[in-house]
Amino acid sequence: MKKMISDRVAETKPSITLAITAKAKEMVKSGEDVVGFGAGEPDFDTPEFIKEGAIQAIKDGHTKYTPATGILELRELICEKLKNDNGLSYTPDQILVNSGAKHSLSTAFQSILNEGDEVLVPVPYWVSYPEIVRIAGGIPVFVETKEEDDFKLTGEAFEKSITDKTKAIYINSPSNPVGAIYSIEELKVIADIAVKHQIYVVSDEIYEKLIYDGDEHVSIASLNEDIKKLTIVVNGMSKSHAMTGWRLGYTAANPEVAKAMGTIQGHAVSHPSSITQYAGIAALKCPECVLDGMLSEYDSRRKYCIERLDEIEELSYIYPKGAFYVFINVSWLFGKKYRGTLIKGSMDFANLILDNEKVALVPGVAFGADKFVRISYATSMEEIGKGIDRIEKFIKEVE
Ligand SMILES: Cc1ncc(COP(=O)(O)O)c(C=O)c1O
Known part of the structure; x- marks a missing residue:
């Protein structure tokens, strides 16, 4: 049947x-x-000045289609943010603005996975991680971590899980559900293995701004050019700017992946709401305001x-x-x-x-x-x- x-x-x-x-x-x-x-x-x-940015956009008639990858001014501001906060150099054509970080993740996996490709998911994981991979035709492969390591992935566990089908790995720092933060040394170990085996790192940095005790966030992509090429940086405004309902996420990736993601997004949703993108512009114009x-x-x-x-x-x-x-x-x-x-x-x-x-x-x-x-x-x-x-x-x- x-x-x-x-x-x-x-x-x-x-x-x-x-x-x-x-x-x-x-x-x-x-x-x-x-x-x-x-x-x-x-x-x-959501802070008032961000709402104002959106209201002004409506009044100014910014209510039409935007480029599929997102408004250029917003992508330029994202590049500036990545440079200032993370020491990462990207050009606007490497940035894709999405409808929330969840959408960034699904677009990323739809762009890189072929049927049956494996994606390593350190456990515990954010609920949607395995399902996003399945929907894109991939197979989530769970990698055990230890409570005494704050449930962070070790190089040993990573390397042991690699097969010839391994296409990507998720890294989430600070992490949901644990609230753990990877140190630069821990990230270096993971980066070296990913480069050695040519595995994409999908680095979910959505909680980047929510860090305490003087700890610091390091994006794995910032370690060296080799790992930067393999990393898809995922971030967004939901948590940092109290903007969950607006649906605003973004990715930074190598030009080939960024182009593939843009193609998928163009056919799936065209682009995130123009009003939301203008709210994002207001938010990023004043990073210290929030x-x-x-x-x-x-x-x-x-x-x-x-x-x-x-x-x-x-x-x-x-x-x-x-x-x-x-x-x-x-x-x-x-x-x-x-x-x-x-x-x-x-x-x-x-x-x-x-x-x-x-x-x-x-x-x-x-x-x-x-x-x-x-x-x-x-x-x-x-x-x-x-x-x-x-x-x-x-x-x-x-x-
Ligand atoms: C780890 C993690 N990544 C991504 C997201 C999705 O964020 P967004 O609301 O931007 O889609 C969440 C939301 O809970 C999350 O916890």
């Missing part, structure tokens, strides 16, 4: 993060007091979160150095019961705590790490306090 839906979709899982968030939103709608630790989204509003207030607030929340979690006996977590998540190990509760219900894994934990204590968090199984759950501290201090009180109460009832 003729298959009416593609095999690729059949193999693709819907996002667990979005499912939990939707369930929590439904509960809020029906009047329940849910603490939202689920969403990977800044709770700040972040400081948000960053110090995230940092205070992070410290408060850690302080409170430290008070809960037996609970351990990966110390978060970047992004806005804490990845908490709850595996010591598995095999025990909460009000008579057995907790078998992170999904049970997440469902039970949402239904009973009204705390929405994401089960680690969504990231390939079932021993953990992820909380997002992109919410108010008051909500963080309330949420951790409830987690503590939940844990006390487990027996």
Whole structure:
């Protein structure tokens, strides 16, 4: 019989993060007091001057098609940003503006993968990474990392996973869900292996600006010309500029890959919304206008979160150095019961705590790490306090 839906979709899982968030939103709608630790989204509003940029664009009639790769002025500003922040030299024809970083990733993989090519995905991974590869016809190959390495990929694990079909590897620093940051030395090891085997590095740098404790972000592409040629730098405005809904991401790549990506984008969506691109121009014209207030607030929340979690006996977590998540190990509760219900894994934990204590968090199984759950501290201090009180109460009832 003729298959009416593609095999690729059949193999693709819907996002667990979005499912939990939707369930929590439904509960809020029906009047329940849910603490939202689920969403990977800044709770700040988009800064006013960025909104003004978009409003002005509408008034000025910038409401028509733009070049498929994005408005030249925006691509020039992205080049300037990459130069100033990351020490990377690109020309505007190497930049592609996309509808969010998720779209950047999918366009990247559609441009480089042939059917059956393998892509290495260090575990834990951001939920969409394997599915984006599958949709593009590739095969995600999971690479185990260790808790004691903050779940960062080592050269040894990388090299062991390479086959003659390996086409690319994901690197995400700062990382979601862990909040880990790769040091320059760690990146050098990965870069050398990628160059030796001619493997693309898809470097997701979306949390670049959310770094604490004086740590610094290094783009793997900045290490040398060889790795730069193989790297597709992915970044965007969602997290750094509190612009999730605007859908603005971008990539920087070698001219051949950039051209291929432009061709795909031209046929898929033409280009991101012109209004959004003008908002991006306003944002990048004033890099110093955005972040400081948000960053110090995230940092205070992070410290408060850690302080409170430290008070809960037996609970351990990966110390978060970047992004806005804490990845908490709850595996010591598995095999025990909460009000008579057995907790078998992170999904049970997440469902039970949402239904009973009204705390929405994401089960680690969504990231390939079932021993953990992820909380997002992109919410108010008051909500963080309330949420951790409830987690503590939940844990006390487990027996
Ligand atoms: C690691 C990572 N990459 C990419 C994205 C996608 O960002 P965007 O909203 O720009 O599509 C997210 C969003 O949660 C993310 O966590």
